[in-house]
Amino acid sequence: MQTLSKNAPMPVVRRLPKYHRNLKELLEEGITKISSKDLSERMGLTASQIRQDLNYFGGFGQQGYGYNIEELIKVIEDILSINNKYNCIIIGAGNLGKAISNYILNLYGNAKVLAIFDIDADKTNKIFNDINIYNMSELKDYLKSNEIDIAILAVPKSSGIEVAKDVINNGIKSIWNFSTADIAVGNDVVIENVAINESFYTLTYLISENEK
Amino acid sequence: MQTLSKNAPMPVVRRLPKYHRNLKELLEEGITKISSKDLSERMGLTASQIRQDLNYFGGFGQQGYGYNIEELIKVIEDILSINNKYNCIIIGAGNLGKAISNYILNLYGNAKVLAIFDIDADKTNKIFNDINIYNMSELKDYLKSNEIDIAILAVPKSSGIEVAKDVINNGIKSIWNFSTADIAVGNDVVIENVAINESFYTLTYLISENEK
DNA sequence: ATAATATTGTTAAATATAAAACAAACTCGA
DNA sequence: TCGAGTTTGTTTTATATTTAACAATATTAT
Structure with a gap:
C-alpha cells in the first residue's frame, strides 16, 4: 500500500481528518463501500475534489465500485500517522x-x-x-x-x-x-x-x- | 472612514486579527507608523499581500509615509466588529x-x-x-x-x-x-x-x- | 521650492486550488 | 458471457489567491 505523499498541498491534508471522521461514522452505520459522489453529498464537497484529494496519495478506489471504507480509513490513518504513539x-x-x-x-x-x-x-x-x-x-x-x-x-x-x-x-x-x-x-x-x-x-x- | 467590504475573501479576513495583534504590539513599543515592507518583515508575509489585503476594505495608508498604526488598528477593529458587545x-x-x-x-x-x-x-x-x-x-x-x-x-x-x-x-x-x-x-x-x-x-x- | 527617496494603491502576471470533463476500467444483472 | 451502467484516475479548464511590477503621490532633506 503505497502512500508516499506527492507533496500534497496543506488544504488537502487539512481535509483528511474530516474524511477520516466521516468514513468512521459510515463504518459504524454498517456501510462498507462508498462512491466519491455519495461521500461528497454527505460532506458537502464535490466528488471531484474527493477523488483528487485522495489521488495525491494514491489510487485507493475501483472503477464501477467506489472506495472500500475500511481500507480507506486505514490509508488515511497511515497518511496522517494517526496510529503512531x-x-x-x-x-x-x-x-x-x-x-x-x-x-x-x-x-x-x-x-x-x-x-x-x-x-x-x-x-x-x-x-x-x-x-x-x-x-x-x-x-x-x-x-x-x-x-x-x-x-x-x-x-x-x-x-x-x-x-x-x-x-x-x-x-x-x-x-x-x-x-x-x-x-x-x-x-x-x-x-x-x-x-x-x-x-x-x-x-x-x-x-x-x-x-x- | 469607509470600511465597506468589497466582499473580501476569507483568507484575507483570517489574516486581519494577526495584523491587529501585531499593530497593537507595535503601538505598545511606542511606534506610531509603519510601512507595509516593515510590517511584512515583522510578520513573515509579503508587503504586497498586506497592501492588497487592506485595500479590500479601503486605502488607509499614504504614499511615502506608510500606515498610521493607531488609525489602522481602529479600522481593523471596525472591520472585524471587535468592539461590539x-x-x-x-x-x-x-x-x-x-x-x-x-x-x-x-x-x-x-x-x-x-x-x-x-x-x-x-x-x-x-x-x-x-x-x-x-x-x-x-x-x-x-x-x-x-x-x-x-x-x-x-x-x-x-x-x-x-x-x-x-x-x-x-x-x-x-x-x-x-x-x-x-x-x-x-x-x-x-x-x-x-x-x-x-x-x-x-x-x-x-x-x-x-x-x- | 526642488529633487531624491519612499511607499502607496492598483494593475498585471504567476501560482495554487477547485471543478468539470471524459476515457478507461470495473461491476453487476440478465 | 455480455452489455449497460457506474465510478474511478487523470487531464483540462476555471477560479481563487498570491506575488510582482509600476505609475502616482507623498515625504523629507537641502
Whole structure:
C-alpha cells in the first residue's frame, strides 16, 4: 500500500481528518463501500475534489465500485500517522491545559499526556487525571530524561514565545500551540497553531457581515 | 472612514486579527507608523499581500509615509466588529467550557459569558467565574428571556449537532463550535469552527513528513 | 521650492486550488 | 458471457489567491 505523499498541498491534508471522521461514522452505520459522489453529498464537497484529494496519495478506489471504507480509513490513518504513539507534555495547568488533557484522553488512544507544567506554585505538585503537575523549573531536567514527542503550549497570555524557545532548546521537535504567540521555528521543528482568539474575531466579522 | 467590504475573501479576513495583534504590539513599543515592507518583515508575509489585503476594505495608508498604526488598528477593529458587545452562553461545563470562559474573560472585554449549561447534574447549579451553571433543561427558557448573541459549543463528543439544532431553534444566530460535529446551518446563521481534533491530526501529519 | 527617496494603491502576471470533463476500467444483472 | 451502467484516475479548464511590477503621490532633506 503505497502512500508516499506527492507533496500534497496543506488544504488537502487539512481535509483528511474530516474524511477520516466521516468514513468512521459510515463504518459504524454498517456501510462498507462508498462512491466519491455519495461521500461528497454527505460532506458537502464535490466528488471531484474527493477523488483528487485522495489521488495525491494514491489510487485507493475501483472503477464501477467506489472506495472500500475500511481500507480507506486505514490509508488515511497511515497518511496522517494517526496510529503512531505520541508522548506529550502540556505547558500550562489552567483550564485550557486541563481541557486539552481531557481532549487527548478521550479522542486519541495513541497520544498520551505524561506531564503538565506550570509556573504557578498553587497549581504545581498536584495530580490531574493521574498526571503530575510539575513546576516549570523542572522542565529542562524532565525533557532530558524523558522522550517527549509533542509539547503542547496552553499558556494563556503571550509567554508563548519564551516557553517555545525553552522546549525547542531542550530538544522538542513539534509544538501544538494554543497560545496567542506567533512562534517562529526552524526547519527541523514543526508547529501547529490553534488560534482561538483569531477564530473569535473571524466569528465577529461573520456576524457583522450576516447582519448587513 | 469607509470600511465597506468589497466582499473580501476569507483568507484575507483570517489574516486581519494577526495584523491587529501585531499593530497593537507595535503601538505598545511606542511606534506610531509603519510601512507595509516593515510590517511584512515583522510578520513573515509579503508587503504586497498586506497592501492588497487592506485595500479590500479601503486605502488607509499614504504614499511615502506608510500606515498610521493607531488609525489602522481602529479600522481593523471596525472591520472585524471587535468592539461590539457580545453576550455569550457556553454549552458544556467541562474543562473546555471553563477554559473558553477564562479565555473570553481575559482577552475580550467586549464579550461576556452570561451563563453556562450542562446535562450533568453534578456540574449544574454551581457558579464558575461568577457565572451560573444551569441544567440543559433550562436552556430554552433562558434563551427566550435573554438576548444572546453567541452560543459556544464546548460539548466534547458529538452531541454537537443536537445542541446546535437546539440553540438555533431557540433563535441563536451565531455559533462558535468547539465540538467535533460538522454542523450544517442555514443562510441566516453563522458558524465558526475550532476543530481541535483535526488540528492534532494535521500536526501528526507534519511530524511524519518532518521525519522523512 | 526642488529633487531624491519612499511607499502607496492598483494593475498585471504567476501560482495554487477547485471543478468539470471524459476515457478507461470495473461491476453487476440478465 | 455480455452489455449497460457506474465510478474511478487523470487531464483540462476555471477560479481563487498570491506575488510582482509600476505609475502616482507623498515625504523629507537641502
